[in-house]
Amino acid sequence: MSMLNIVSQKVTDENEKSGLSFFLNPYSYLELRKQQNLLSSADNIYIDGQWLCHFLKWSGVTNVKRRSFDNSSLAPDVFSLAEKNKSRVSVIGSDYESAVKFKQYLLNQYPNLELVMSRDGYFKDDKEVRQTHLDIIDKQVDLLIVGMGVIRQEQFLKDLKELGWNGSGYTCGGFMHQTAGKGHDYYPKWIDKWNLRFIYRIWDEPKLFRRYTIDYGKFVGMFLTDIVNMKQK
Numbered sequence: 001m002s003m004l005n006i007v008s009q010k011v012t013d014e015n016e017k018s019g020l021s022f023f024l025n026p027y028s029y030l031e032l033r034k035q036q037n038l039l040s041s042a043d044n045i046y047i048d049g050q051w052l053c054h055f056l057k058w059s060g061v062t063n064v065k066r067r068s069f070d071n072s073s074l075a076p077d078v079f080s081l082a083e084k085n086k087s088r089v090s091v092i093g094s095d096y097e098s099a100v101k102f103k104q105y106l107l108n109q110y111p112n113l114e115l116v117m118s119r120d121g122y123f124k125d126d127k128e129v130r131q132t133h134l135d136i137i138d139k140q141v142d143l144l145i146v147g148m149g150v151i152r153q154e155q156f157l158k159d160l161k162e163l164g165w166n167g168s169g170y171t172c173g174g175f176m177h178q179t180a181g182k183g184h185d186y187y188p189k190w191i192d193k194w195n196l197r198f199i200y201r202i203w204d205e206p207k208l209f210r211r212y213t214i215d216y217g218k219f220v221g222m223f224l225t226d227i228v229n230m231k232q233k
Helices: 003-010 026-033 036-040 050-059 075-085 096-109 126-138 152-162 175-182 189-193 197-204 206-232
Strands: 020-024 044-047 088-093 114-119 143-147 168-171
Touching (some): 003 044, 003 050, 020 152, 044 050, 088 096, 096 175, 114 126, 143 152, 143 175
8 A cells, every 4th residue: 555545534623533643844754664564553643743744635535634742733632632532642762851741741731641651762772672561561551642753652652552552642753852841831822823833843843854854855755656556546
């Protein structure tokens, strides 16, 4: 199955299924294109970014809207629902200091949230990763948020699912360290209103300049190639 076929079958806006939810932007599209088995393990695919929304609509995938796991989009709804349902929640990702700050943010923002497990996203070896998987299962976690960067976060959730975990898992990219550093409102309101989030990300994290220029340029070429290949089959 081609990359675009996987996306078109699993892309979601409102009608989310239970299970694993991954987020695609032009950069993660390029990376997950190399490991499509990871993308296939998702139950839901959200489109994170206006660029990819426009390209998908152009390719024939309708009813696509930008959805991100951050406080300008899905995150408040997910955590508020977990709080209401008394779900057992775990958050894993970012560096140690950011993970500690993010945990405190969650407890302040959602005082009734049942946060049963929190840690950074750096593991010393595969044994520690597996033990964390087993801890998640043992603690009967209902909702898991993972922010380790593309590929690592999707692989973590896929492996956990294959061990028998049947909760709801979301990838969240840099949401944890952004929130730990800037608080609830990472993006200024006018930046969010005019869909200039990528410019703000470059300003805040200059290391992302290459991603938003060279890598996004590569995405255009790969996406066009995928359209051609899909239409030829």
